[in-house]
Amino acid sequence: MRVLFSIFPNRAHLYPVVPLAWALQNQGHEVRIAAHPEMNDTIARTGLTALPFGDTEEMRWASQLNTDPDKVRELTELINSLSLRCVPGEPWHDQWLGVIATLSASVPALDGLIECCRQWEPDLVLWDPLFASAPVAARVCGAAHARLLWGQDNIGWMWERFVERDPRTTPEAVAGTVDWLFAPMLEGRGLEFEPELMTGQWTVDPRPDRWRAPTSFDRLPMRWVPFNGGGHVEDWVRQPPSRPRVLLSLGVGGRGRQLSERSGRSWNEIVGRLSELDIELVVTMAADDVAGEPPANVRVVEYVPLTQVLPSCSAVIHHGGDGTALAAGVHGVPQVVAPVPLWCEERVAEHIADQGAGLVVPPDSATGDALADAVSRVLGEPRFAAGAGAFQKEIECQPAPHEVVPALEQRVTRYRR
Structure with a gap:
């Protein structure tokens, strides 16, 4: 099968996907990493194949976080609004607004990602939780799609609270966020919003069981395998x-x-x-x-x-x-x-x-x-x-990436449209 990884254009978001990408490739599947063109060389150094798209100012800004200290300083206020412990009773409205703002950065890149999907025709799209346009592109091309976590599932945890929210105590700014984020991506494409656009048809989670955020999603556990790039040993x-x-x-x-x-x-x-x-x-x-x-x-x-x-x-x-x-x-x-x-x-x-x-x-x-x-x-x-x-x-004790591949194959058969 053809597997497309869609990542937030940053080295810290690329490296966690590499072990699973290689596991798939080593078992005969075709793999591509879809990302901003500025990530091409970084992806190539992992031995994987880049599929560049989305040369928008929003994505260029994100890709420069690796090298530009000024960009990092601009993130300070947003950074402070994203941190969560995911425990009962924890306030989440401010973090939700911060996440929605971050997710919106991928919206202008949607057309480019859809074009990539239509040209390459992936069977499965594994997407970064911060790249909201990826599940929409997967739906357009009929691919199965799942989130691949790189950390705690803050978005999934907040989504369940968003769904269960009390309208009397929810700020108006929070209530309209999902429509604000997804309406521009769905309009004119014959699609309606479904929860899977926020949380995937399932979730690949490489964190230990006791570390996982308490959510009710279909979770496919996988062992964390460190990857920090190549090079020689000093x-x-x-x-x-x-x-x-x-x-x-x-x-x-x-x-x-x-x-x-x-x-x-x-x-x-x-x-x-x-x-x-x-x-x-x-x-x-x-x-x-x-x-x-x-x-x-x-x-x-x-x-x-x-x-x-x-x-x-x-x-x-x-x-x-x-x-x-x-x-x-x-x-x-x-x-x-x-x-x-x-x-x-x-x-x-x-x-x-x-x-x-x-x-x-x-x-x-x-x-x-x-x-x-x-x-x-x-x-x-x-x-x-x-x-x-x-x-x-x-x-x-967690299953290694290569041991997860058969479960991915089964889910693709179930969800591919």
Whole structure:
């Protein structure tokens, strides 16, 4: 069968789909990644084939988030309105409005995506939850379609609350959002809104069972397999560390700046305090962001794939993103999480702590002393290594991407129009 992945044009949204895309391709299926043309080279470096479309200003803006700090700063207000824990009684109206605004960025690209689908005729469209035009394009061309999650299902969780909302307490701005988003995409195409346009005909979820948001959708579980791009292994990564190696990684998108602002501490202060521990500290950040010469036991690298460095690490400090937390889980590495809210980071931190796989340092309290104390504890107390090992086994119990392919084939037979 032909499988089209439709992604939000950003590296952080591409990498989570790569293991399943390769699993499908290795079992004889044809695979394409539909995305903004600026993603062509990044997709090609994964060994997959890009299907470029949607050269709109909205999508170009999104694709530049990887490289343009000014674009990241523009996201600050929106970022603060998207974070959820997905727990009973949690307010969601503001987050819903923020998500709808984000989803609307893909609307101008719909015609281009429909043209791609009509030309290539996919049997299945696996779409990013933030790319709202993908299920519409799938409906137009008759393909089966499903969401492929890269994090907590905030949208699905909020959708169920939207459907069950009390009109007396729901702001008018929230009540009309679905019509506002989908009417321009459905008009003139003979389509009517169905819930599957928001939540997929089913959902592929690569998060551990206990991490999943409580929803009632048809969920196809899949193991998280880390992918961080290709490249070669640096000499220092291959060398066994002479002391415990600790990775300080805050992902992409300005999380380090946000953490520094919230804690009121500069990066030099934080790194300097951590360097006083008997560890080898690997810090992933641009060299320009570090003032002066780093201490002898600190290595500053702009980027190193997590899959390369984590196997040699004794601990990792991070911002609470799914990609880093689950990659550390795959390798059984204890974690120190200073959650910087963007999507579900606070909930990720709670999961790590509940599983005994690490400690949480609130971002407002993430001083050098607090982080150093947490690192000392996860290195010195055996229970954290045991908790990380248990978390690793839990991840391994999920079906691998290649084991999910038969279930996808069955669902395509059921849903293809």
